[in-house]
Amino acid sequence: MIPVGYVRASSLGAIPPMLAGDGHRLLGGGTNLVDLMRKGVERPSLLIDVTALPATIEEAADGGLVIGAAARNSAVAAHPLVRVRYPILSRAILSGASAQIRNMATVAGNLMQRTRCVYFNDVAGSRCNKRAPGSGCDAIGGFNRYHAILGASSACIATHPSDMCVALAALDARIRVDGPGGARTIPIGEFHRLPGDTPEIETALAPGEVIVAVEVPASPFAGRSTYRKVRDRASFAFALVSVAAGLTLDKERIADIRIAFGGVAPKPWRALQAEALLRGGPATSAAFEAAAAAELAHAEPLAGNAFKRELAKRSLSAILAELAGVSR
Amino acid sequence: MAIMINGAAVAAPGDARVSLLDLLREQLHLTGTKVGCNQGACGACTVLVDGERVLSCLTLAVQADGRSVTTIEGLGSAESPHPLQAAFIKHDGFQCGYCTPGQICAAAAMLREAEAGMPSYLTADLTAAPVLLSRDEVRERMSGNLCRCGAHNGIVDAILEVAAEHAA
Numbered sequence: 001m002i003p004v005g006y007v008r009a010s011s012l013g014a015i016p017p018m019l020a021g022d023g024h025r026l027l028g029g030g031t032n033l034v035d036l037m038r039k040g041v042e043r044p045s046l047l048i049d050v051t052a053l054p055a056t057i058e059e060a061a062d063g064g065l066v067i068g069a070a071a072r073n074s075a076v077a078a079h080p081l082v083r084v085r086y087p088i089l090s091r092a093i094l095s096g097a098s099a100q101i102r103n104m105a106t107v108a109g110n111l112m113q114r115t116r117c118v119y120f121n122d123v124a125g126s127r128c129n130k131r132a133p134g135s136g137c138d139a140i141g142g143f144n145r146y147h148a149i150l151g152a153s154s155a156c157i158a159t160h161p162s163d164m165c166v167a168l169a170a171l172d173a174r175i176r177v178d179g180p181g182g183a184r185t186i187p188i189g190e191f192h193r194l195p196g197d198t199p200e201i202e203t204a205l206a207p208g209e210v211i212v213a214v215e216v217p218a219s220p221f222a223g224r225s226t227y228r229k230v231r232d233r234a235s236f237a238f239a240l241v242s243v244a245a246g247l248t249l250d251k252e253r254i255a256d257i258r259i260a261f262g263g264v265a266p267k268p269w270r271a272l273q274a275e276a277l278l279r280g281g282p283a284t285s286a287a288f289e290a291a292a293a294a295e296l297a298h299a300e301p302l303a304g305n306a307f308k309r310e311l312a313k314r315s316l317s318a319i320l321a322e323l324a325g326v327s328r
Numbered sequence: 329m330a331i332m333i334n335g336a337a338v339a340a341p342g343d344a345r346v347s348l349l350d351l352l353r354e355q356l357h358l359t360g361t362k363v364g365c366n367q368g369a370c371g372a373c374t375v376l377v378d379g380e381r382v383l384s385c386l387t388l389a390v391q392a393d394g395r396s397v398t399t400i401e402g403l404g405s406a407e408s409p410h411p412l413q414a415a416f417i418k419h420d421g422f423q424c425g426y427c428t429p430g431q432i433c434a435a436a437a438m439l440r441e442a443e444a445g446m447p448s449y450l451t452a453d454l455t456a457a458p459v460l461l462s463r464d465e466v467r468e469r470m471s472g473n474l475c476r477c478g479a480h481n482g483i484v485d486a487i488l489e490v491a492a493e494h495a496a
């Protein structure tokens with residue numbers, strides 16, 4: 001690790017001027033940034049500890065929630081309002097990492113965490129367009145079992161590793177940020193970017209901006225929602241495929257529905273096509289399977305991850321059947 | 329400010345790169361806390377910060393400034409072992425012992441989490457409190473601590489025994 005300075009930000013207002021310097025970076029729990037510094041992927045000159053930013057979890061006027069950027073992942077998952085009203089979010093967080101890491105990780109850090117692509121992490125031995133723009137991508141012809149089947153580009157095929165963000169995508173969360181250009185709110189669907197020709201640009205956060213909070217709107221469907229994660233071992237592993245879903249039923253029909261996939265794309269993948277096909281239609285396993293097939297029809301599997309298309313289809317059909325209480 | 333380590337005040341290092349793990353082992357010679365992967369994946373370095381289990385390899389020592397750290401040395405001793413330490417011995421919860429301090433620190437915090445109603449990914453009723461610790465619940469909640477010797481059966485037995493004593 002190269003030498004690095006460390007300061008604690010006492011208030012939100014203190015951060016923007018501190019962030020202005022070259023290599024100045026925000027530090028949450030450090031579970032991603034410290035690891036990447038040790039591997040030489042990240043080389044900040046100053047760490048600005050922002051764990052004193054608000055960490056409260058409060059009910060909003062519309063009945064939704066406002067979660068402070070510095071709230072620890074475990075605190076969000078355990079919060080009574082989250083457990084009762086947003087099981088999808090509680091379960092997604094609880095499926096991620098380990099209890100120790102969830103105690104350390106902040107909500108903002110989770111949103112900003114970088115890909116787990118092994119070539120991205122291998123500074124000495126691998127080419128990576130995300131880490132060193134223009135150098136090439138060793139994953140495309142390499143070991144790509146964990147890589148994307150949707151939304152990738154010829155520059156980068158890395159997946160976004162977060163579980164929490166998949167639930168936030170299904171919940172239409174909004175990311176409250178502040179910075180030199182003033183405060184603004186970014187819908188979660190626009191927060192993470194697809195790689196295109198610039199895989200090094202991962203989010204809509206502008207230079208100097210700080211995540212302040214996450215707004216989770218009131219969601220009638222969230223009461224009947226869950227998160228399912230499929231991985232190489234039963235616990236403490238990143239997703240091969242995960243699904244966050246919630247629905248409301250009107251007799252046997254689907255009144256409303258939300259679906260997002262993890263593990264298959266460079267960002268949490270909102271399955272808008274499947275949602276549109278199912279909304280207003282019958283809650284039957286045949287309908288679930290057809291919608292899953294339509295959503296995955298655009299998948300472009302690689303040599304190592306063709307199984308993900310079928311796995312994603314089956315996972316989605318299974319979780320919807322479970323939520324709707326229909327047998328398969 | 330200072331870091332309270334097992335009740336004693338220690339100055340935070342001037343070099344921000346020093347991990348809490350390296351401070352404990354290299355500077356304070358508290359070698360009970362182990363280095364495994366040094367990248368968050370094994371749990372051997374687990375300690376308690378303000379009572380919560382965290383990974384000392386991914387914590388910069390400066391981040392712990394003003395907080396209180398408990399390591400395995402602070403949990404119990406040969407003369408007066410922590411109930412989990414006694415149970416690990418009774419149930420053969422280790423072979424080489426390398427993962428053991430991390431397992432025991434993690435388990436101590438885990439029992440408190442369950443008592444407070446912290447759910448896990450496996451908990452069917454997310455609102456139940458306290459949580460009943462089944463074998464599968466313990467395995468899920470302890471999945472951040474690997475054991476290369478495969479002593480898991482004894483580890484889970486030991487934790488379940490102490491959990492039952494807690495509940496009684």
Ligand SMILES: Cc1cc2nc3c(=O)[nH]c(=O)nc-3n(C[C@H](O)[C@H](O)[C@H](O)COP(=O)(O)OP(=O)(O)OC[C@H]3O[C@@H](n4cnc5c(N)ncnc54)[C@H](O)[C@@H]3O)c2cc1C
Pocket residue numbers: 025026027028029030031032033034035050053069095096097098101104105106107108109110111112113161162163164209210211212236237238239367368369
């Ligand atoms: C072994 C291991 C296994 C894991 N498994 C999983 C898993 O299964 N599922 C999963 O979802 N995650 C997993 N993770 C990742 C973990 O969830 C992230 O590392 C964590 O959420 C990052 O949060 P942090 O607060 O520690 O971030 P940090 O490491 O502190 O920071 C991460 C990034 O966020 C930026 N940042 C921090 N705060 C702000 C802010 N307020 N505004 C703007 N930017 C900010 C930092 O500058 C940095 O770029 C795993 C991690 C490890 C080490």
Ligand code: SF4
Pocket residue numbers: 115117118119120127128129130131136137138139140155156157158199
């Ligand atoms: S997939 Fe993306 S992150 Fe991985 S090596 Fe290729 S460019 Fe880098």
Ligand code: FES
Pocket residue numbers: 362363364365366367368369370371372373374383384385386
């Ligand atoms: S040494 Fe810290 S988790 Fe492995």
Ligand code: FES
Pocket residue numbers: 421422423424425426427428474475476477478479
């Ligand atoms: S006892 Fe040897 S690693 Fe667990």
